[in-house]
Amino acid sequence: MARRKKTSPLEDILDLLSLLPWWVCLVLAAVSYIVLSNLAAPIKPSDIQGQGGAMVGAMMQKAVIHGLATIGQYLAPLMCLIAAAISAWRRKQRRELIAGVSQAESSDALDGMSWREFEILVGESYRQQGYRVAELGGAGPDGGVDLVLIKGNEKFFVQCKQWKAYKVGVTTVRELYGVMAAKGATGGFVVTSGRFTADAVEFAQGRNIELVDGPRLFAMIQRARRTGTSPPQSNPADSLALAQRPEATAIAKAETAAPDCPRCGASMQLRTARQGANAGSNFWGCSTYPKCRGTRAAG
Structure with a gap:
């Protein structure tokens, strides 16, 4: 999946704030203005205590804090307000994506969206299942993990692959499994708009990793929309038990029986x-x- 371009520290802070609920950003905007406006108040002689060099040092320290607070009392609330708008827009975008896909006739609806839209869609689909979702965009310290799912005391990692022309191979699944082991995650999901290779399916069997292809993701969203309730929780541990059944193995092999194109290598x-x-x-x-x-x- 594509990765974000290098950004400035202010953009990183803004992006981090926008991950919070919009109302939290509004509260932070108010609190930051109150705190920083007090620090930006004019310096009074009574505020400076000390003699000689100590007084000079105290004056310099006060001057630096006053200068930063003078700018920050407007900059910090403004950034929080912008983050609130972005957070609200993302929430609206998630709902529209879910509604658009759920009304489509086939999983081809997943093909036209960007990698970012696909990642948002996957996050929202798991949010509907009761998970708390943190969007990392593959740029965090977790080795390419795009989403972190939290439910109770359990943590799950998700890798999103917006690939239609090519099947997701075993390398991606191994990478996620290694990160899961290193970070102590309960399980993991690899979600793609396309398909998985036979090697990837074989590697996932017997491990706490669930592979979700395009048709399965589409069916999950459709089922939630049709019933008006959240679909049943899909836990990698349950999928592991299911995968050990002979009929489930036969189905997995049938889904991956399609050969690769001799010209371009696509499915x-x-x-x-x-x-x-x-x-x-x-x-x-x-x-x-x-x-x-x-x-x-x-x-």
Whole structure:
């Protein structure tokens, strides 16, 4: 997934504040103004105590604090107000994304969004399941983790991959598993708008990692919207028990049986020829058609 460009310290602070609820930002704006405006009050001679060098040092210290507070009494509340607006806008954006996808007819609705929109959508889908969600954007200290989910005393890591043309491989799953072990996470999720390779599915089996592809994410959102209630919690530990069943293993293998395109390496889809000498017969066609016209014979 794409990563954010290098930003200034002020932008980093603003982005951190915008992760808070909008009303918290408003409270911080009021508190920061009250505190800093008191510190920005004119310096009185009675405020300076000491003799000689001590007095000079105290005066310099007061002057520095006064200067910073004079600027900060306006800058800090302004940043909090901007963060509140961003937080409210993101909340509105999350709701619109969920509503738009839930009203779509297929998981193709996930393809047109940006990586940032996809990450927001995934976070909101887990928020609807009762998790508290922290958005890191892959820029935090947790080795590419995009979301951190909290439920009770348990912590889960999420990696989001907005990839449609290519399957998510085992390297991504191994990376998340290593971060989980290092940080003591209860479990993890790898969520993609596309599919997973057979190696990735095999590696996840027996480990507390759940793989969520595009159709499964779409179904999860649709089910929540249709019933008007949150979908049942999807816990990696439950998925581990399910994956150990023979029928679940067969389903996983069937989902990953699609070959890769011989031309571009993208996943392929089973299609039926509509004309020509092979009309009515099945064949594998590249999922990026018409950009790529790679085909394989269906066995």
